Every structure is written in C-alpha cells, then in structure tokens.
Amino acid sequence: MKKIDRIIKHHGYRKERIIQILNDIQSIYNYLPKDVLEYAGQRLGMPLSGIYSIATFYSAFSLKPRGEHLVTVCMGTACHVRGAPSVLSRLEDRLRIETGGTTEDNQFTLKTVNCLGACALAPIVVVDDEYHGQTTVNKVDRLLKEYEKKKKD
C-alpha cells in the first residue's frame, strides 16, 4: 500500500481532502477497491461507511472494476431527442454488454449520464475525457475502433 501512503501523505493526511484522495486512488486502479478504501480509512481516521457515502455520491467514482476506457452516453433531453437511445443501443450491441457493464476483455465500461451541459453538441458520447458530439449510430463503430487501436499502439 505504498502508493496509497504516498497519496495520503501528499494530501497532508487531511480528511477534508478525501475527494482528491479518492480521485488519486481511482487513477491508479481505475476504480475504488474495498481493501484500499479500508486502508485509506484507517490512515485518515475515517470510517469506511463515510468513505462509501462519498464514493457513491459522486458518479465519477466507481466501486466496481471498470474497463480501460469509460464510454459515457448522455441521455439528457437534448441528446435523447437527437438519437442518444439508438447510439446507446448500438454501443450495447457492439460491446455485447448492457449499460453499467464492462466488456469481457476489460477494455470498455458503458454508462449513461443526464446532461453534460453541452446540449448544442447533442447527442454526445464521452470516451474517457474526450467529448464526441453529434454522434450517430454509424459513427459508433469508428469511435470504438479508434480506442481499440489506441490500446494496440
């Protein structure tokens, strides 16, 4: 747990930095493993229940293992009326998972969100931190290939 010690030390052992600490932990594991949260809780003097309540409140945190790439489809009103359900359905078919799932090869996790605040670009798909506006069903394959290729490079 040396990496976790380093993160906690970097944040000055301060409980009020818990969101940043969780963020740093997630950047290592791509999710928040229970044993790591228990350890962090002990080091910070925080109960695991308190850490869980923060980790579950923010949608950016995941308590389940996630794929290398996080694919987020906006299902807010603007994206919905401009075709997001078809885009989501295509992604589920193509990845052979349902929303909330992770592909067997651990490459992709698929989730939805309600309005990313960029409705002019609807429908939007975000892969990791990259926004892809005006996404269509036809663009889905190309988009996934782009990220599959990034893995091989």
Ligand code: FES
């Ligand atoms: S509804 Fe999708 S960005 Fe607003």
